[in-house]
Amino acid sequence: MYPSRFKYESPKTIEEAVKLLDAGKGESKVLAGGQSLIPMLKLRFAFPDELIDINNIPGLDKITFDADGTCHIGALVRHEHLVDSAEIAKLQPTIAAAAPLVADPVIRTRGTFVGSVCHADPQGDWAATMIALHGSIVAQGPKGKRTIAMKDFVQGPYANALNYNEIAIEAVIPAPKGKRVGGYLKLERRVGDFATASVAVALDMDGDRVIGAGIALAGVGGKTIDANDAAESLIGQTLNATSIAKCAELVAAKAEPRSDHRGSAEYKRHLVATFVTRILTAHSAQKAA
Numbered sequence: 564m565y566p567s568r569f570k571y572e573s574p575k576t577i578e579e580a581v582k583l584l585d586a587g588k589g590e591s592k593v594l595a596g597g598q599s600l601i602p603m604l605k606l607r608f609a610f611p612d613e614l615i616d617i618n619n620i621p622g623l624d625k626i627t628f629d630a631d632g633t634c635h636i637g638a639l640v641r642h643e644h645l646v647d648s649a650e651i652a653k654l655q656p657t658i659a660a661a662a663p664l665v666a667d668p669v670i671r672t673r674g675t676f677v678g679s680v681c682h683a684d685p686q687g688d689w690a691a692t693m694i695a696l697h698g699s700i701v702a703q704g705p706k707g708k709r710t711i712a713m714k715d716f717v718q719g720p721y722a723n724a725l726n727y728n729e730i731a732i733e734a735v736i737p738a739p740k741g742k743r744v745g746g747y748l749k750l751e752r753r754v755g756d757f758a759t760a761s762v763a764v765a766l767d768m769d770g771d772r773v774i775g776a777g778i779a780l781a782g783v784g785g786k787t788i789d790a791n792d793a794a795e796s797l798i799g800q801t802l803n804a805t806s807i808a809k810c811a812e813l814v815a816a817k818a819e820p821r822s823d824h825r826g827s828a829e830y831k832r833h834l835v836a837t838f839v840t841r842i843l844t845a846h847s848a849q850k851a852a
C-alpha cells in the first residue's frame with residue numbers, strides 16, 4: 564500500500580526541527596531511520612500531515628563518553644554503529660550484547676537506537692537495555708531541554724513521554740559505579756525477528772559483590788517490563804546459586820506474557836528465568852577487576 568499524502572521537511576538544526584514540530588500541532592512526525600515509521604505509513608497505521616526528517620542535522624550521529632564514563636548516544640546513531648563500536652564493546656556490555664540481535668543487517672544500517680526507544684515497541688530490544696542501565700532520554704522542545712528517566716519514558720505500547728513538539732536528541736547511560744558487566748539474551752523465531760522473549764541485565768560490581776543492578780524484559784508484556792526492583796535482590800550479594808535462583812524467580816514473576824503464535828505464556832516465563840540465570844551465571848565465574 565502507498566502512504567497517505569504528507570509534506571516533507573528536512574531541517575538543518577534541532578531548533579528548526581522543533582519549530583516545525585510545534586507548528587504541526589501534533590500532526591507532524593519525526594523521521595529518523597524510517598525502519599518503523601515507513602512501514603507504519605505504508606500500512607496506514609499512521610498518517611501524519613508532515614514528516615520532519617532529522618537526518619540532515621549535524622552532530623546527532625555520535626557515541627561519546629564523559630570522563631566519568633557516562634555514555635551519550637545521539638539521535639542518529641544507527642544500530643550498526645553500536646555493533647561496530649570498540650568503546651561500546653569495552654564499556655557497555657549489555658548494549659554490545661544486544662546490538663547484533665536487533666533486526667537484520669539492512670535494518671541495522673538505517674534504524675537508530677533513539678528512534679527504536681521512541682517507537683516503544685513492547686518487543687523492541689533497546690528500551691529494555693535502557694531500563695536495565697537506568698538510562699534517560701534528553702528531549703528538546705520550544706522551552707529548551709529536559710531529561711526523562713527511562714522508567715518514565717515508555718508509557719505503553721508505542722507510546723512515549725515526549726510532547727508532540729519535542730525531539731529526543733540523545734540517550735544517556737549513567738557512569739558505572741564499579742566494573743560494569745551484563746548481557747542480553749533473546750529468543751527469536753528466525754534471525755531478524757522481534758523477541759519471543761528477551762532479557763537485558765546490567766550489573767556494577769565491586770570485586771565479586773554486586774553494587775548496582777538492572778534487569779528489563781522485552782516481548783513478555785504490553786510494554787517493556789521494568790524488573791529493576793527484582794534486580795535489587797542482588798545488591799550487596801555475590802553471584803552464587805542462591806542469589807541467582809532468587810533473582811530469576813523474582814524477575815520471572817514480573818513478566819506478563821500472553822500465549823500467541825510465538826509460544827505459550829508458561830514457555831515465555833520459563834525463558835525469562837532461564838535467560839536471567841544464564842547471564843548471571845556467566846558473570847558469577849568472572850572476577851571483577
Ligand SMILES: Cc1cc2nc3c(=O)[nH]c(=O)nc-3n(C[C@H](O)[C@H](O)[C@H](O)COP(=O)(O)OP(=O)(O)OC[C@H]3O[C@@H](n4cnc5c(N)ncnc54)[C@H](O)[C@@H]3O)c2cc1C
Pocket residue numbers: 592593594595596597598599600601602638664665666667670673674675676677678679680681682684686687688689725729730731732755756757758
Ligand atoms: C522487519 C523488521 C524487523 C525488525 N526487528 C527488530 C528487532 O528485532 N528488534 C528491534 O528492537 N527492532 C526491530 N525493528 C525496528 C527497527 O529497529 C527500527 O529501526 C526502530 O524501531 C526505529 O528506529 P528508526 O530510527 O528506524 O525510527 P523511525 O522509523 O524513523 O521512527 C520510529 C518512531 O519514533 C519516532 N522517532 C524516531 N526518532 C525520534 C526522535 N529522535 N525524537 C522523537 N521521535 C522520534 C518517529 O516519529 C516514529 O514515531 C525491526 C523493523 C523491521 C521493519
